[in-house]
Amino acid sequence: MNIGAVSEKSGLPAKTIRHYEDIGLLKPDRAGNGYRDYSMVDVHRLRFLQRSRSLGFSVEDCRQLLSLYGDSDRESADVKAIANAKLSDIDRKIAELIGLRDMLRHLVKNCHGDSRPDCPIIEGLAGEARVQ
Template identity: 60%
Template structure:
């Protein structure tokens, strides 16, 4: 398969596939004229990476998961640890987003949104107490 075919079959843009090659996540063969030649194993790896990235795993997590997937002697506990750490990061982001939502909702409800210059949103943003918490 050429890059166009594997892009279509994997659902990943050619640019992403080239990037994954550049960072060593996939290593397609090269024909005599230098063109990439992909096989079914490459397609499987790219599909794996696409799904992992869609779940928000970092490139390094993907590298670890790929290595674990290839290792038939792996312990599922190692895979679970990677996933659990990622889940913890997701939960922390959700908490941060909920806090941002609550704060902004409150500020929007306090703002009259009229022609007067007084604005609780701007006042809060300018307040030293509003500095980043995380």
């Protein structure tokens, strides 16, 4: 599969896919003409990268997550530790997104017509920032 098809299937620009190869996140075969030749496994890795990058995980986070199944030398205990750490991150992100969503919903609801909302949304914006 050529890079264009993979780009479409993964939702990532070809530039980014080549970049991920440069930094060692995948190593597609090469066809006789020099074109990169991707497998479905590559597509899966790239879709995964697209998802987790857009959710705020760093490339190094993604590399760890990808190593969870890709590295057959890795010990199971190690896999579990990494996965559990990432699970905490994910739970926190979910909670924060829900907070953000509720805040925005409140803003939309209290935004009644022709002038700016007069609710004290600014405090909601900051999450649990009730410090002083």
